[in-house]
Amino acid sequence: MMRTMRIVAMLAWRNLWRNHRRTIIMLSAITIGAWAMIFMTALSRGMVSDMIRDGIRSLPGHIQVHNPAYRDDPSIGNLIPDTDRDIAARFGKAGISNWTSRVRVPAVVTSERDSRGVTFIGIDPQRESTMSFVADDIVEGRFLESVDDTGLVMGARLADILDTELGKRVVVMSQDPDNDIADRGYRIVGIFKAKLETQETAMLFAGKATVQKMLGIEGRVNEIAVMGDDYRDVEPLFEKVNAAFDDDVEVLRWMDIELYLSSTMKFMDSFVLVFVVIIFLALAFGLVNTLVMAIFERMREIGMLMALGMRPSAILAEVMMESFFLLVIGLTLGNLLAFATLWPLQDGIDLSFISQGLAYFGYASVLYPETAAKDVVLANVTVLILGFFASLSPAWRASRYEPVEAINKE
């Protein structure tokens, strides 16, 4: 059995190279197809991953905890029942360290010249700096130093709109739980720039304790965010957080909150498969054509081999082997080519000439390709499996030749 296989393999290999021009053309086609599959999916996945990671970093966090009424009515009245101290205790007991709590309220910020509606967020700077984007992107001044910091960190674009700058004072006005206006003057201590302009205009940051005092809600918060290791798999973290709290809060995964982001992620996975199948189908015609031609040319020879005792199953195996060699070599070359072209692009492709268009969809303007092992495996396995089935038909027909008829063909 093994000997037959060895002979069949040798035959297949040599047959491929009998018509080297045809084989090389077919190989080039498969190589290009494989390259396209991996290259394109790496680019797309990079874009989507970036978008999702940025979306999560700009505050949602992998898991969020709120008062159950908060999502429908995000007003200050719907606070989380536990106090800061209780929350810290709960996380301590559950062994979770990568978490933070915030006070997030709608507010109006007024400068000397103008006013705007914003989302005002009281944060714990030490905890936040590991989780969200703001600390990294300070361009002027400094980030907040502690929960008691009385300074304000503002987006560059918002500072433009308000005609204000670092060091100036602004007034932030919001509502306290009794529906009275709560306002306070703040000095701008830091200016940040973000990847998307809306992040710069919509968000304003201050120390959590200062905000709690301003709103008269000492020790209370309305949002808790927890970060895990992998945004794709948040279930284990979800379970842990859920177990750490009582039933009087709502624990949500980021996918439940950011529907657009999560649907894009799902869409991405199906896109890869669809793309691979389409490219394969385009290749399949050529592959089958090549095999059919190869067999047709050798009809006399196959007939003779069968007359001399070679089994139909061996003929079938031989043709399948030819196809297998073609595919494997083509895939290998295509994969290598893809990595060779992706490697120099690792530092990102600069797409700033269409940055506003990308921002429309939520993408940043530098594209970092991301080669996911599962995409590469999917592409190669799909091509091999579909290629197997595509070659069955010509191979089968070859094995059904009647030796006498075949020999007598011209």
Add this chain to the structure above:
Amino acid sequence: MGLSLRLAWRNLWRQPRRTWLTVGAMVFCNVLLIFMISLQLGTYSMMIENALQAFTGHLQVQAPGYKDDMKIRQVVPDVAEFAARIRDSLGLESVSARGGTFALASSEDRSYGIQVFGVDPEHESHVSSIPGLIDKGRYLEDSTAAEIVIGSVLARNLRVVPGDEIILLGSGRDGSFAAGVAAIVGVFNSGVADIDRNIAEIPLGYFQDTFAMRSAGHEIVVKLGSIDHVTKAKQQLEMLIPEGEKLVVLDWNDLQPGLQEAIRADMGSAMFIYSILVILVAFSVLNTQLMSVLERTHEFGVVISLGMKPAQLGRLVMLETLMLGSLGLVCGVLLGGLVTAWTASAGVSLPGMQEMAAQFNLSERIYPLVSPLTLLGAPIVVLLFTLIAALYPAIRLHWLQPVEAMRSI
């Protein structure tokens, strides 16, 4: 010529399975490309239409700098009267005057910062889809009444229904404190969270009173029959601006710069995929034609030694390829056209579209655009590349040595 045609045709059918497989590759590629391109163009035109008809319109007249700074003092003087003049000149009803500013809206329990727009109740429905999206109560009617319509998310956040009152607080054009109390007459639901959360509309006259605008406003919105009329209308509008007034006419590209670029970005990535497909088909054809030439080496050798010129043989091969390609084109266009026309009436819904629809204000089904460009564009390119691919086998024939050729099988 007739002989060449007949020869070429017969040569194609000497190996029917091979010919059909190659035509099959072309047809597959064509159908796919036709469908995808018409789907893309259909989506783009829908995106543009939706984005513009919601609020922006095709053209706007504004004070210079207003688009970026949105300061209340950057006004269009005598806005209602200017809008009426534009209506007369262009002969269009879809011209409407607006004012806009940021204000604090307070209900009994809650306050939120929002964008308030003063609109002309009579003409706003011609330039924006919001008046048509009222789902509770009614739209604005009287230009001086102290009434307001708000988005559904804002209504929920403020805990109000039609009949309740809203207090508006802001700054007037002269820097003074501006305040007003308006009765909610209607709630609209556009489906786009940003619009439903942040926008409220009050009548223009009431806006001008409350915010000390006198007779000025901030924009005149013009909606045209189609995007193709924009350039001409823009010129006409520019001529209507009174002497000495520093106003600018902005087209939808200036107003929504992301839109055009987003389309270009999407086109770019799609082009990449399409070119890969065309290249793969070209390889298929190259393979086929090369094989068909090589297996006729003996025959060509005979024919050349009998006096036929290699150039004629080359032409024959190209003719065969042309027929092959045309067959692929015709079948592809027919099949592709059928599939596209059928989905053009039924619409297509892809996974993930619902969420995209909510985010970007698209409808949930896309309707492919059927036009000569979408139906023929791709197949013609495929045919072109097919012919280019066949050049190699055709040119090789020049170096064919008759005697050596006749020695092959």
